[in-house]
Amino acid sequence: MAEIRSPRAGESAGIARVESLAFNTEVPEAEVGLLGKMCAYEGDEVVATATVIDFDQWFGGSAMPCAGVASVAVLPEHRGRGVAGSLMRALLARERARGRLLSALYPANSGLYRSLGYEYCGLRPRLWAPLADLPPKPAGVEWPREMTPSDLPAVVACHAEWAAGHNGPLRPADPARWAQHVLAHRGEGVHQRTVVVPGERGVEGYASYFTTEAQGFGDYTLQCKHLVALTPAALGSLLAYFGRFTTAARQLSWFGPPSGGPAAFAMSTNGMSLGADLRRWMGRMLDVPGALAQRGYPRPPDGRPTELVLEVADPVFPENAGPWHVTVAEGRAQVVPAAQQPAGPGTGEPALPVGLLSAAFSGMATVQDLVALGALAPSGGLADALSRVFSGPLPWMPDFF
Ligand SMILES: CC(C)(COP(=O)(O)OP(=O)(O)OC[C@H]1O[C@@H](n2cnc3c(N)ncnc32)[C@H](O)[C@@H]1OP(=O)(O)O)[C@@H](O)C(=O)NCCC(=O)NCCS
Known part of the structure; x- marks a missing residue:
């Protein structure tokens, strides 16, 4: 099993080699910054690398800390053995611990990122x-x-x-x-x-x-x-x-x-x-209660608060599972463990996969999409509640990274 850690000074040449081979280009060693990087090693050899760029990302009028993931690369001889998956898990754990609420990336391979809880969350x-x-x-x-x-x-x-x-x-x-x-x-x-x-x-x-x-x-x-x-x-x-x-x-x-x-x-x-x-592009909520609490929400014409209970299936962060009791009022959400509150719409419904929840959170997937994909019961109170809180424009960004 490869060692996974942040790179140290003097390791730029090994990183440049992995990135150059992965993207069929010549990455000059001088251009390889170590900030935000996580690497996998066999002995002293860098065999995989990934980079995080710190962004703020807007949803519902609120800017939220987002880990942009770029340049995920594994040496050809080490592919197909789970190295990228292990590297990404370590990187996401580091970013969640740093308080990044969201993550976003442009996937070359959606299978890898879906297995890590990402889903398509927006357009360019x-x-x-x-x-x-x-x-x-x-x-x-x-x-x-x-x-x-x-x-x-x-x-x-x-x-x-x-x-x-x-x-x-x-x-x-x-x-x-x-x-x-x-x-x-x-x-x-x-x-x-x-x-x-x-x-x-x-x-x-x-x-x-x-x-x-x-x-x-x-x-x-x-x-x-x-x-x-x-x-x-x-x-x-x-x-x-x-x-x-x-x-x-x-x-x-x-x-x-x-x-x-x-x-x-x-x-x-x-x-x-x-x-x-x-x-x-793909995205995922790294910290489900944190992201729900920091997003801004549309204010429904009737002005009534929306309550829902949400259970989450997350293949990387079990701490996101909940169930969470969410109250959305005046454009903001309060999120607490559901055990502290009476039952609400969604209590007892199957857990939502974190990727599809992230796609609804971003506005990319509608509640009808989630129903058609079998992730949500059509007639449940949760579907109605989610429709109210996540209605909004389709997500998009002009930037590529
Ligand atoms: C994409 C890349 C990083 C994957 O690295 P890897 O170490 O081989 O990936 P893993 O072994 O950890 O694969 C994890 C999962 O991703 C998926 N996956 C990986 N490579 C895949 C491929 N070529 N096609 C479809 N799914 C793939 C699989 O679901 C795999 O799970 P499995 O092992 O149960 O089948 C590597 O092939 C690479 O460096 N490619 C060139 C650069 C690139 O395209 N980077 C991605 C930029 S976003």
Whole structure:
């Protein structure tokens, strides 16, 4: 059995080797940071590695600590023996102990992560539309300007205000990641730029984009990762700015909610030209009572609190099992062991798998989906209660890690 631990100084070369072989690339040793890593060893040899990136992730208007898992890699000769599973279990235990309530990742292999309690919890929709569909600049609205490093705090604040209105967006805990990853598109495109729209509230919108390789003149795409606008002026300014590329570029592409978001609503499209590509990410609640208590919840029109009793089947953390008595009122939840409360909707119902519970928590799975998958009784009080607390927009994020 391999030893599993955090790497020590001087082990970067071994980690770079494992990552390079796993992803068929050359990872320079100098670029391997040890922060957030967990590795498996046979003797002194690194045979597997995985990395955690600290994020805040928004659900129901609340930002919650999330362990983003990236670069899970096992040396080819050591695969198929449970090394990745053991490594991930150790890594998740460390992250749960650090107070990370959630975890998210882009899976290359959903079987591995499902066995660890993950489920598909959101989308990364890439949309595109012809530049001809972009609206002209509204009168009195300024053009965007190129971002400077001193704009970063205002851009981060603009992002946070925007993210609170969606389920799923992430913000890195390390501000340095903004320049290196969030607003950069490593290895992609010809020109990479970020423009901002200043306004009374600081930065009211921004777009980070790159231009793609063109097959011929007039053929390239403007690819935005973040296209964020808090005000009609910022939206109008950014869309008109991209419209100015019409003579040389073909289309605008951006990551947005499945509806296309405000950009798509503002376009004078005939409705048939909006394309979409729905990549999925996985997630799981690491700390079920903690995550339930920190999420924000929709306020039902009748204003009545919702009570439910939840039992959870978790293959990694038995401490999540419950049963938990959950009371949701005024957009917040109180979670206590059910033994301390009278019975409620859900008492005695079968335990929900933590992955599917996480998918409902994120908004990716509806309660009807859980019923159709056999995880929830159709007529039980739990189904009604979960419908009330987890109704909300489909989760998505523009970032890849
Ligand atoms: C994906 C990878 C990390 C798996 O490592 P591993 O040590 O072989 O995985 P494990 O032996 O711990 O497998 C655990 C479970 O994952 C699933 N699994 C692993 N590899 C799988 C595969 N290729 N196809 C389907 N399921 C797989 C199985 O459910 C397995 O359980 P089992 O042993 O009962 O069948 C490894 O193949 C690798 O490094 N691949 C290249 C890099 C990569 O794709 N990384 C993933 C990035 S998210």
